Amino acid sequence: MAYTVEIIIGLILGILAYLSLYLGKGIQKLAIEGYKDRGKHSGKGKNMGIWIFGTILTSLFLFIQWIALFFAPINLIAPIEGLGLIILFIFSYYVLKESISKPHIYGIIFIIIGTIQITFFNENPSTIPISALNFELLIVFSLIIIIVEIIVFILSKYYKLSVIGFISGIMAGTFMALQTVSKRITAIPNSLISTIFVLITFIMAILTLFMTQYAFTKTNANIVVPCSTSSSIILAILIGVISLNEYLVINQIIGIIILVGGIIVLTRFQTSSIME
Numbered sequence: 001m002a003y004t005v006e007i008i009i010g011l012i013l014g015i016l017a018y019l020s021l022y023l024g025k026g027i028q029k030l031a032i033e034g035y036k037d038r039g040k041h042s043g044k045g046k047n048m049g050i051w052i053f054g055t056i057l058t059s060l061f062l063f064i065q066w067i068a069l070f071f072a073p074i075n076l077i078a079p080i081e082g083l084g085l086i087i088l089f090i091f092s093y094y095v096l097k098e099s100i101s102k103p104h105i106y107g108i109i110f111i112i113i114g115t116i117q118i119t120f121f122n123e124n125p126s127t128i129p130i131s132a133l134n135f136e137l138l139i140v141f142s143l144i145i146i147i148v149e150i151i152v153f154i155l156s157k158y159y160k161l162s163v164i165g166f167i168s169g170i171m172a173g174t175f176m177a178l179q180t181v182s183k184r185i186t187a188i189p190n191s192l193i194s195t196i197f198v199l200i201t202f203i204m205a206i207l208t209l210f211m212t213q214y215a216f217t218k219t220n221a222n223i224v225v226p227c228s229t230s231s232s233i234i235l236a237i238l239i240g241v242i243s244l245n246e247y248l249v250i251n252q253i254i255g256i257i258i259l260v261g262g263i264i265v266l267t268r269f270q271t272s273s274i275m276e
Contacts, residue, residue, distance in 0.1 A: 006126035010072025011080075011119065017065035018084030024057030026091035033096065062205055069184040073124040074240035075248060078180055078233045082111040082259050085229065085266060103265055110262025117255030124246050130188050131245075138181075138243035145174060145235070165219025166227055172211040173231030179204035180236040184244065225267040230260045 031051035068077050086108050092098040149171050156164040182201040186194045215224040237256065240246040248256075 003122070004126055006071040007073075007076065007122070010068045010070070010126065011076060013064055013068035014072065014077040014080040015083060017061050017068055017077075018080050019087050020057045020064060021061035022084035022088035023091060024054045024059075024061070026088050026095065027051075027054030027057065029092075030054070030095060065180070066183045066186070066201070069180065070187040071126055073122070073126070073128075073246050074180060074184050074244065075124060075237045075246055075252065076119055076122050077184075078177070078236035078240075079115050079118045079256065079259055081229055081233055082115055082263055085225070085263060086111060089266065103268075107262045107264075107266025110258050110265060112262075114255045114257070114259025114262055118252045118259065121249050121251040121255070123249060128184065128187050128244065130190050130193070133185060133188060133193070134243045134245070138239065141239065141242055142178060149174060162219075165215055165223055168211055168215035168218055169224040169227030170231045172208055172215055172224070173228035173233075174235055175204050175208040175211060176228065176232040177235035177239060179208055180232070181239045181244070184240070222267050226264045229263050229267070233263075234260065 028051055031047045031054060065077065089104065089108065093100050149167065153164070153167050153171060155161075156167050179201055182197040182204060185197040186201065188194065212224070212228060215228070234256065237246075237248070241248060
C-alpha cells in the first residue's frame with residue numbers, strides 16, 4: 001500500500017467533496033418539495049434560500065475535488081462518489097422522509113466494502129510527473145468514447161427509442177469522468193498543460209450538468225443515477241490507467257465490481273424523487 005500524508009489528505013478532501021455534492025443535491029430537493037406545496041406562499045423566500053444553499057454546496061464540489069486530485073490518484077478519489085450516494089440516501093431518509101428497505105441496506109454495505117477494498121490496496125503514488133501523461137492516447141480514447149456515445153444518442157433520439165435516458169445518463173457519467181481526469185492532469189507541474197486542462201475541466205463540468213438534467217427529463221432518476229455514477233467511476237479509473245500510468249491490482253478491480261453493484265442496488269430500488 002502506498003500511503004503518504006498527501007494521499008490521506010486527498011482521501012479526506014475527496015470525502016468532503018462528494019459529501020458537499022450529494023448533500024447539496026438533497027438540500028436542493030428539499031427546497032423543490034417546499035415549492036410544490038402551493039399552500040405555503042409565505043415560505044417561498046425561505047425555500048429559495050435553501051435552494052441557493054444547496055446549489056452553493058454542489059458548486060463547492062468542483063473545487064474541493066479538484067484540490068483532492070492534487071494529492072491522490074484518480075483510482076482513489078473517483079470511487080468515493082459511491083459514498084456520496086450513501087450520504088444522500090441518509091439525508092433523504094431522515095429529512096425527506098423517504099422509505100428504506102433491505103435492498104437499500106445491501107447496496108450501502110456493498111458500496112462501503114467496495115470503497116474500502118479499493119482504498120486499502122492502493123499502490124499508486126500521490127505525485128504525477130509529466131512523463132506519466134500519454135496525451136495522444138488520452139485524446140484518441142476520449143474521442144472514440146464520446147463519438148460512439150453521440151452516435152448512439154442521435155440514433156436513439158431520431159428513432160425515439162426508450163433507451164435515450166439510459167444513454168444520456170452514461171454520457172453524463174463520461175463527462176464527469178473526463179472532468180475528474182482533467183483536474184488530476186492540472187496537478188502536473190507544467191503551466192501550459194495545466195492551463196489547457198483547467199479550461200477542459202470547466203467545459204466538462206458544464207456538459208455534465210447539462211446532460212444530467214437532460215437525462216432526468218427522459219427517464220427516472222433511479223435509471224439515470226446508476227448509469228451516470230457507474231460510468232463516471234469506471235471511466236475515470238480506466239482513463240487514469242490508460243493515459244496517466246496509474247495501475248490497479250486485482251483486489252481493487254474486485255472492489256470496483258462490488259462498488260458498482262452496490263450503486264446499482266441502492267439506486268435501482270430507490271424512489272426517483274430523491275435524485276431529481
